[in-house]
Amino acid sequence: MNAADHDAPVLIAYADRFGGSIRGVGELLDGPLAGAFGGVLLLPFFDQIDGADAGFDPVDHTAVDARLGTWNVLRVLAGRYRVTADLIVNHVSARSAPFLDWLARGDLSPFGAMFLTPAAVFGGPPSSDETAAIYRPRPTSPFTEFEFDDGSRRIVWTTFTDQQVDIDVEHELGWGYLTGILDRFAAAGVSTVRLDAVGYAIKRAGTSCFMLPETSAFIRRLADACHGRGMRAVSYTHLR
Numbered sequence: 498m499n500a501a502d503h504d505a506p507v508l509i510a511y512a513d514r515f516g517g518s519i520r521g522v523g524e525l526l527d528g529p530l531a532g533a534f535g536g537v538l539l540l541p542f543f544d545q546i547d548g549a550d551a552g553f554d555p556v557d558h559t560a561v562d563a564r565l566g567t568w569n570v571l572r573v574l575a576g577r578y579r580v581t582a583d584l585i586v587n588h589v590s591a592r593s594a595p596f597l598d599w600l601a602r603g604d605l606s607p608f609g610a611m612f613l614t615p616a617a618v619f620g621g622p623p624s625s626d627e628t629a630a631i632y633r634p635r636p637t638s639p640f641t642e643f644e645f646d647d648g649s650r651r652i653v654w655t656t657f658t659d660q661q662v663d664i665d666v667e668h669e670l671g672w673g674y675l676t677g678i679l680d681r682f683a684a685a686g687v688s689t690v691r692l693d694a695v696g697y698a699i700k701r702a703g704t705s706c707f708m709l710p711e712t713s714a715f716i717r718r719l720a721d722a723c724h725g726r727g728m729r730a731v732s733y734t735h736l737r
Contacts, residue, residue: 505534505535505536506533506535507534507535507536507538507579507581508522508530508533508534508536508538509537509538510522510537510538510539510540511539511541511546511552512539512540512542512565512566513546513564513565518564518565518566518570519539519542519561519565519566519570520566520573520574522537522539523573523574523578534578535579536578536688536689537574537578537579537580537581538581538582538583538691539580539581539582540583541553541555541583541585542565542566542571542582543557543558543560543561543562544556544557544560544561544562544563545562545590546562546564546565548592548660549590549658549660550657550658553583553585553657553694554585554588554589554591554657554658554661555585555589555593556590556592556593557593557594558584558589558674558678559677559678559681568685571685571686572686575685575688579688579689580685580687580688580689581688581689581690581691581731582682582687582690582691583690583693584675584678584690584692585694586675586692586694586695587656587657587663587693587694587695587698588655588656588657588661588663588664588694589661589662589664589674590660590662591643591655591660591661591662592660593662595608595611595612595674596608596612596662599611599612600643600644600646601646602646603645603646603647603649607670608670610668610670611665611670611671612653612654612662612665613653613654613663613664614651614652614653614654615640615652616652617665618654618701618702619702622652623702627702627703628640630703630705630706631705631706632697632705632706633656634657634697635656635657637658637659638655639654639656639706640652640653640654640655641653641655641659641662654700664698666698666699666715667699667715675719676722679723679728680726683726683727683728687728688728688729689728689729690729690730690731691732691733692716692719692720692730692731692732692733693733694733695715695716695719695732695733695734696708696712698715699711699712699715708734716732720732
């Protein structure tokens with residue numbers, strides 16, 4: 498099967514659970530599964546794969562978890578099969594270096610504006626009605642209070658879990674974070690980017706904060722950023 502055939506079936510797999518590593522996935526595609534698939538969607542293979550949400554909470558979205566391989570190994574696989582990778586748009590791990598720097602340095606951190614607070618959306622603490630209107634993918638609160646190293650406390654938007662901190666994707670720091678990941682993908686030969694959790698990325702007061710008109714415009718902007726790097730984009734919008 499020609500890997501350039503975009504109509505060919507695509508395998509969806511976690512590398513650690515199917516093949517044991519990125520190289521192992523390639524060996525299965527070359528061996529027992531030869532001819533069955535033209536590509537593979539590798540579910541999050543970033544550092545680390547065993548966080549709070551099965552890798553969908555990357556500590557470092559630009560690094561491959563060493564237990565699975567390296568970017569060079571992925572590049573070899575991408576030379577034989579179409580590789581799709583997840584761009585986890587909405588959030589990062591609460592253990593990521595930028596967030597930990599913000600907790601440690603507060604307003605002196607260069608990363609503070611990268612993270613979304615409810616005050617940035619509502620102009621202050623949201624009312625109970627405003628909070629109730631937010632569409633939730635999980636039964637927990639959309640906000641989490643974090644303690645900073647100086648003893649102060651701030652409330653941060655955490656759409657999925659209290660270990661997944663939302664990015665302000667409309668700020669230049671948030672946008673730069675996302676495009677930096679796309680640069681890493683393009684260098685490794687990734688052909689398609691799945692925009693994960695993108696439906697929750699844009700928040701506006703007085704709305705459900707889910708799949709707004711502004712979200713559609715943002716998806717188009719992200720897709721254009723992918724296309725400009727020679728990659729296709731697929732929007733992945735899940736309700737739960």
